[in-house]
Amino acid sequence: MKDKIIIDKISFSYINHNKEVKVFDKFSLILNNGEVTFLTGKNGSGKTTLTKLIMGIIKPTSGSIKLFGSDTSDMNLGQIGQIIGYVFQYPERQLFAPSVMEQLIFPLTFKGVSKEEAVEKAEEMIKLFQLTKVRNSYPYFLSYGEKRRLALASVLMSNPKYLILDEPTTSLDKERILVLSEVLNSLKAKKIGMLIVSHNNDFIKSHGDRIIELGGDL
Numbered sequence: 001m002k003d004k005i006i007i008d009k010i011s012f013s014y015i016n017h018n019k020e021v022k023v024f025d026k027f028s029l030i031l032n033n034g035e036v037t038f039l040t041g042k043n044g045s046g047k048t049t050l051t052k053l054i055m056g057i058i059k060p061t062s063g064s065i066k067l068f069g070s071d072t073s074d075m076n077l078g079q080i081g082q083i084i085g086y087v088f089q090y091p092e093r094q095l096f097a098p099s100v101m102e103q104l105i106f107p108l109t110f111k112g113v114s115k116e117e118a119v120e121k122a123e124e125m126i127k128l129f130q131l132t133k134v135r136n137s138y139p140y141f142l143s144y145g146e147k148r149r150l151a152l153a154s155v156l157m158s159n160p161k162y163l164i165l166d167e168p169t170t171s172l173d174k175e176r177i178l179v180l181s182e183v184l185n186s187l188k189a190k191k192i193g194m195l196i197v198s199h200n201n202d203f204i205k206s207h208g209d210r211i212i213e214l215g216g217d218l
C-alpha cells in the first residue's frame with residue numbers, strides 16, 4: 001500500500017460538444033515505487049488523461065486513486081505535487097517564471113528553503129541539464145529541447161518520491177536523450193519510481209521494467 005500507486009476501477013469521460021467521450025471504464029492498474037513503468041498506446045488512447053488523473057488535475061467520475069496510502073480525493077493539487085513530480089507533454093505550460101534560474105529556485109523558496117541553498121541546487125541542475133547558456137533567459141523563448149530539460153530540472157528540484165513524464169524524449173537530440181537516460185538511471189538507483197509515456201522503443205528498452213499498452217475501443 002505505502003509503496004504503490006493504486007488505480008482502482010476508475011471511469012472518466014470528457015464532454016466534447018455535448019457528446020460524452022469515454023476514455024476509461026473501470027480501469028485498474030497498480031504502479032510500484034522503485035519501478036519504471038512505460039505507458040504506450042496509440043494517439044488518443046488516454047495516456048495523457050491517465051497521467052492527469054493521477055496528478056488530480058482531472059477527477060475520475062468513479063473509482064479511486066491512492067498514492068502511497070493516501071486517496072487523491074482527499075488531497076489538493078499542491079499535496080499531490082509534493083509527492084509526484086510531473087512533466088507535461090507540452091512542458092511550456094508549466095514554465096511561468098521570468099528566468100531559468102527563478103523557475104528552478106521557486107519550488108524551494110516557496111517552501112521556505114533559503115535562497116542561497118536553492119541557488120546552489122539550481123546550479124547543479126543547470127550544469128546537469130546543460131542550461132548554462134540560457135540561465136538568465138525568459139523560459140518562453142527557450143527552444144523546445146531546452147524547455148523540456150528545464151521542466152524536468154524544476155520538477156527534480158523538490159526531490160519527488162515518484163516521477164511522471166509525458167513523452168520526455170520529444171524534441172531532444174541524441175546527446176540530450178543520453179543525458180536524460182543517465183539522470184533517470186541515477187533516480188532509479190535512488191529507488192524513485194517512474195511512469196513514462198513514450199513511443200521511443202530504444203528508450204523503452206533501455207529503461208523499462210514494465211510496459212503497459214493502453215488501447216482497445218470502449
Ligand SMILES: Nc1ncnc2c1ncn2[C@@H]1O[C@H](COP(=O)(O)OP(=O)(O)OP(=O)(O)O)[C@@H](O)[C@H]1O
Binds near residue numbers: 048049050
Ligand atoms: N480537454 C479535452 N476535452 C475533450 N476531449 C479531450 C480532452 N483531452 C483529451 N480529449 C480526448 O480524450 C482522448 C484521450 O486523449 P489523451 O490526450 O489522453 O490521449 P493520448 O494517449 O495522450 O494521445 P497522444 O499520443 O496524442 O498524446 C482523445 O480522444 C482526446 O481527443
Ligand SMILES: [Mg+2]
Binds near residue numbers: 089166
Ligand atoms: Mg498525450
